[in-house]
Amino acid sequence: MHGLNPEKLPRHLAIIMDGNGRWAQERMLKRIIGHQRGVETVRVIVEESSRLGIKYLTLFAFSAENWLRPKTEVKSLMALLKKYIRIETARMIDSNIRFNVIGNLNELPPDVNEAVQEAIDRTSRNGGMILTLALSYGARQEILMAAGRIAEDLASGSLSRDNLDEKLFSSYLFTSDIPDPDFLIRTSGEMRISNFLLWQLAYTELYFSDVNWPEFKANELYRALRDYQSRERRFGRTSAQLQNRS
Numbered sequence: 001m002h003g004l005n006p007e008k009l010p011r012h013l014a015i016i017m018d019g020n021g022r023w024a025q026e027r028m029l030k031r032i033i034g035h036q037r038g039v040e041t042v043r044v045i046v047e048e049s050s051r052l053g054i055k056y057l058t059l060f061a062f063s064a065e066n067w068l069r070p071k072t073e074v075k076s077l078m079a080l081l082k083k084y085i086r087i088e089t090a091r092m093i094d095s096n097i098r099f100n101v102i103g104n105l106n107e108l109p110p111d112v113n114e115a116v117q118e119a120i121d122r123t124s125r126n127g128g129m130i131l132t133l134a135l136s137y138g139a140r141q142e143i144l145m146a147a148g149r150i151a152e153d154l155a156s157g158s159l160s161r162d163n164l165d166e167k168l169f170s171s172y173l174f175t176s177d178i179p180d181p182d183f184l185i186r187t188s189g190e191m192r193i194s195n196f197l198l199w200q201l202a203y204t205e206l207y208f209s210d211v212n213w214p215e216f217k218a219n220e221l222y223r224a225l226r227d228y229q230s231r232e233r234r235f236g237r238t239s240a241q242l243q244n245r246s
């Protein structure tokens with residue numbers, strides 16, 4: 001139906017969900033209506049990813065820099081987030097999805113933080129897809145936090161310089177228990193990373209769709225995944241080397 005090879009799906013799919021505001025403005029609607037419609041796309045994409053058998057789905061929902069938006073937009077986004085998490089927890093339990101969050105959670109309003117913690121707790125024993133929301137997340141801030149903690153551990157002697165390698169560095173990041181993304185989708189035609197997962201995206205395949213997030217539904221996801229399946233991930237090697245590996 002969707003023309004996808006179930007053997008070649010990304011283990012970890014990450015998405016920068018962009019274009020809610022423009023979707024609304026193009027229709028003379030308020031930006032928040034675009035965010036509300038965006039939540040409906042989240043539902044579809046979460047369900048579809050889980051159904052396809054993707055193991056990790058990470059969604060960029062609110063960046064560390066998004067706090068700079070007008071207060072009214074931030075407030076409605078936080079309210080929407082809380083409502084989404086509350087409503088979706090039951091559905092995540094039914095679909096065996098484990099909820100997870102990355103970002104600077106201390107900056108979130110206490111009621112949003114509570115909803116987040118409750119969803120994490122109530123889905124903690126689920127063994128299906130791991131859904132991670134990036135909230136108040138910035139990759140440079142994450143890398144700096146890791147560097148700071150590493151400096152502390154070196155100073156206290158609990159970490160030795162000789163043990164510091166890529167694997168150990170990764171273990172200090174928010175994503176310590178998540179593999180690097182295999183595939184990154186960004187919607188709305190913007191071609192930038194906007195401070196998302198800078199360390200983790202080193203060898204991720206990138207895909208940019210012109211479709212705004214509220215209209216990015218199952219067919220767009222399939223289209224993106226078919227593109228992913230046509231790619232050759234070389235990790236610095238030559239194509240011939242990859243063909244010879246059985």
Ligand code: IPE
Pocket residue numbers: 017018019020021022023061062063066077188
């Ligand atoms: C993405 O849509 C959602 C968030 C960043 C919270 P935008 O709100 O960035 O939509 P555009 O880019 O203004 O269209």
Ligand code: IPE
Pocket residue numbers: 016017018019060061062063066190192194
């Ligand atoms: C990136 O989108 C953040 C999220 C999708 C949550 P933005 O709309 O904030 O990114 P810029 O500002 O256009 O780079």
Ligand code: MG
Pocket residue numbers: 018019020
């Ligand atoms: Mg945007």
